Amino acid sequence: MTIQFGGLATGLNTGSIIEELMALERTPITRLEEDQTYLNNRLEAFQELDTRLNSFADKIKNLNYSSTLLQRSVKQSSEEFVSASADSGAVVGGSYQVEVVSLAQVQKSVSEGGYADKNSALFGTGTLNIEVGGVNHALTLDSSNNSLQGLMKAINEADIGISASIINTGDETAPFRLSLAGTNVAKDFSMDTSGLSGGEELSIGTPIQEASKALIRVDTVEISSDSNTISEAIPGMTLDLVKAEEGTTTTLNVNVDKESIRTELASFAEGYNEVMSFITDQSAYGDQEGGVIGSDASVNAIKRRMQSLLTEITPNSGVFKTISQLGFETQKDGSLEINETTLNNAINNNLEDIATLLSGEEGVTGTATKFKNYLFDMTNSGTGLLRTKQDSIEKNLTRIDSQISVTEARLDMRQKTLEAQFSAMETLVSGLNTQADYLTQQMENLSSMMSGGK
Known part of the structure; x- marks a missing residue:
């Protein structure tokens, strides 16, 4: 490594001068690095938006199916002998008496x-x-x-x-x-x-436990099974036999699981609010500085489309035409709140119409399905918003990396040139100083000789 002592001849701090000149020369790189930071921040913001859109889609996936919306629940008088579950094929309002006579068992x-x-x-x-x-x-x-x-x-x-x-x-x-x-x-x-x-003799003798089928009575009708899980004794219901006791019955009542519907609709509001909250935080209001993607047209388009789907009319055979009729109310900040009174009235009085609105019917796309389809388009790994933005941003980042590399190489050459120029100047000044010293010495000698001659 070459050691340089700048300014020995001129008295100038040439190292500092070169450093300051190079700092000015690096201004374009500083700007490019700032552009890199900005683009990386934009990419992170789009990734966060994509995560929230995917989360919203996951929260509403069950609203797309009427069978899920109209889930059945089973109320049991006891869970000691049988555990029952019901699907959409179970008759709402059905009541059954189940007697477990014997369990299926192996020999x-x-x-x-x-x-x-x-x-x-x-x-x-x-x-x-x-x-x-x-x-x-x-x-x-x-x-x-x-x-x-x-x-x-x-x-x-x-x-x-x-x-x-x-x-x-x-x-x-x-x-x-x-x-x-x-x-x-x-x-x-x-x-x-x-x-x-x-x-030696080998004999297994009389079984210590006989193999037998399960036997139950449903409303006094006898039903046998090779398994302790019976799915065809009651339409739409699965019975898991737990314990046998002849003469003891368990009452099963089938109803629609209204609490499940409330939970699903609450998840819709939660997922919607997570997306809208993020987009709102990216926007600038008054003295508030916006986020790095706040002015992006595609982001604002998502906000407008989601808001329009809330009030978009979905023609169907039920009484509800928009999701806002279920009690979803938009607040000043764009978030959703559920009016529990309105929702409860809808669930208690027009439950099947809720399913029709959300999941649709023949020839009609339901509101939840519209949301699902839109979210799928936005989050598609090949053509969605993040994929499009990521491709563009990464292309720009690659271009900036290339510009920085080229500029760094040019600046290295520039610094070497400056160092060579200042070194040459130091050499020249040093030579001139040597000549000046020699001439001064000669003048002093001449003066001394002239003074001695007198």
Whole structure:
């Protein structure tokens, strides 16, 4: 590295002079860096707007379907024996008496005898036949798997609808026993060892739990099932059986889940307000400085379109034509508040008309669907607002990076030129100073000689 001592000949602080000249030369780069910061801030703002639009779309996705809007709820007299849920196919106002007589269960069996060692060859070799639900499965036992451990593994790997395990009873002489459980309710199983020769006896005896179907009575009508989850006993309802007790009934009443509708509409207002609040904060009012995208035409277009959709008439067969009729009221700051009295009246008296307005009907696009479609267009990853703005901003950032690189290279050359020029000036002045010193010395010598001659 070259060490320079500026100003030794001229007395000027050439280093400081060069530094100040270069600072002036860097003014264009400073402006370009400010442009970079501005563009990055704009990109972040568009990303935030896109996040809020996506959040709004997610909050209103259920308003697009009448089946979701008209969700059913089930009121139970007890949850001890059965747990019920209902979909849109359940009859509103329906009332049912459900009696759980028995639960569906799998067969469970344990080998009659115990064994001292689970890894030693205990049983004969040949064919072991296991019948499951009327279907026979032949397992081959040989010297590699005729231990208790090998038999358990063979049954499990055969995947015949039985799960095998080994239990330890704690018996001092023969603690190990084979435990078998069906994997499908209502399917019994049995074991035939006549195809085995030699070895100890293998028998599962009488089941400790019989395989059986579930049995319920709905309004005294008997219904059986291979599962403890029954979906066809009552139209539009699913019954999960919990406990059986013959003679005890559970009353089920089906109603529309009005609280769910209120929650969905509250989510609409929340999502709308999140978007409008952000756009409003970007706008300049009076002495308030606007955000970096406040003057962007596309942002203001979003605000205008969302406001217009609130009051846009949607012709349909119901009594409501605009979403504002449901109690949505626009405040001075552009946010929405829900008039609970108006909304409750609409829910209690014209519930299906709310669903018609929001989700639409044949030939008519619902208001919520309009919002959903618009939000989808704005947030589309390929053609949406963020994608368009991001492409433009990133192109400009790339251009600025290139300009900065070119300018930095030019300034490096400029600084080297200045340093060379000032160095040359110092060299020249230094030479002139040397000459001046020499001439001064010669004049002094001449003067001395003339004075001595006298």
